[in-house]
Amino acid sequence: MAGACPSRAVLEHVTSKWGSLTLAALSPEPARFGELRRAIGGISEKMLSQTLKSLESDGLVDRRVQSTQPLHVDYALTPSGETVARAVKALVLAVYDVMPEVLRTAESA
Structure with a gap:
């Protein structure tokens, strides 16, 4: 939890929207850039490239x-x-599981 802990940068890469989706998309098997882009709806080429570079520099992805x-x-x-991808996928699945309640809460707010 220390402010200067280097894990904070890695945690930011992993828990960002694109970082978590990229890790989840890579968890079943290796993929090419285009395959990843198609699997991760809405990500631009630039953002996917930046995300892959960050995850590679963190030692989580191999090019x-x-x-x-x-x-x-x-x-x-x-x-x-x-x-890390196993934990991220568990988080993604947990979010999917609670989405009906989240949407109901948002509608009533």
Whole structure:
């Protein structure tokens, strides 16, 4: 909880809207950039690129250049990324579960 703790920056990357959705989209298997963009509705190319770079610099995502023809790049979770993605997916599912009540509350406010 300390203000100077370096985990705060990583936590910000992981819990941002795009960070959490990117981790969740990568959790079943590695994916190409375009596949991720299609899986994460509404994310721009620029935002996906920035998100992947942040998660890669945090050691949660690995960028892999595939030597098959044609050359392409896959993004995959690292072991640390898999751990964090499991927790993020649990949070996403919890939010989905409470959405009916959240929507009812918002309508009555």
